Amino acid sequence: MTKALTYESVNVGDAMPTFTSDPITRTHLVRYAGASGDFNPLHHDETFVKMFGMPRVISHGMFVMGIVGQAVTDWIDDKNLRKFGVRFSGMTEPMDLDDPNSRDRATIVVTGNVVEKFEADGEKRMRCEIQAADKLGGVKLTGSFIAALP
Numbered sequence: 001m002t003k004a005l006t007y008e009s010v011n012v013g014d015a016m017p018t019f020t021s022d023p024i025t026r027t028h029l030v031r032y033a034g035a036s037g038d039f040n041p042l043h044h045d046e047t048f049v050k051m052f053g054m055p056r057v058i059s060h061g062m063f064v065m066g067i068v069g070q071a072v073t074d075w076i077d078d079k080n081l082r083k084f085g086v087r088f089s090g091m092t093e094p095m096d097l098d099d100p101n102s103r104d105r106a107t108i109v110v111t112g113n114v115v116e117k118f119e120a121d122g123e124k125r126m127r128c129e130i131q132a133a134d135k136l137g138g139v140k141l142t143g144s145f146i147a148a149l150p
Contacts, residue, residue, distance in 0.1 A: 005076060007117065007124035007149040016112040016128060019071030023095040023106040024059050032063045059092040064108060064140050068132050071110035076147045082125065086143030092134065104135035115144075123148040 029043050038060055041048040049057055065086050072084065096102040112130035119125065125148050132140045 005149055007126070010114055010117065010126055010149060012114050012117060014114045016071070016075050016114075016130070019067075019074060019110040021067045021108040021110075023103050024063070024092060024108070025106070026057070026094045028063065029057065029059060029094055032060050032066075036060065036062065038062070056093050056096060059094060061088045061141070064088075064092055064132055067108050068110050068130060068141065068143070072112075072128075072130070072145055072147075076149075080148045081145060082123075082148055083146040084143070085145075086130075086132075086141045088141050090138050090140045092140050101136070105138065107135045108132050108140065109135060125149065 026044075033039050033043055040060075042054075043057055043060055046057060049055075065088075068086065069084065072081065092108065093102065093105055095106040110130060110132050112128045114126050115129050116127040117125070118127070125146055127144055127146045129142070129144050131142050134140065
């Protein structure tokens with residue numbers, strides 16, 4: 001966390017700190033598959049994806065959501081998170097050392113803004129809209145989260 005947030009210190013329109021991931025690599029995909037049990041061939045089998053006209057394997061959407069979750073909990077304490085949801089909107093390819101643009105396509109940048117402050121269940125809360133995109137502007141997911149603030 002960069003600072004202790006309070007309900008009074010946050011305003012509608014405030015931006016959450018921008019979070020930039022390391023470029024996603026095939027090693028990330030292998031590790032995520034092992035941890036999640038998601039061995040869909042879209043995430044590891046080049047021959048399989050080429051049958052569908054795709055240039056290379058793609059990242060697990062939930063892996064990208066996990067990156068967004070890290071961005072959120074780097075800003076707010078995870079014990080204060082009340083709701084977190086996303087809508088997937090784009091595929092993320094891992095970095096390809098032979099393609100100079102792939103580093104930017106495989107790096108996820110998470111941004112967000114406070115869109116509402118309210119009280120619920122005896123807590124002061126904020127709702128933020130969030131987005132994850134690659135460095136070239138390709139949106140990977142959009143969503144929101146609600147957090148309680150002291």
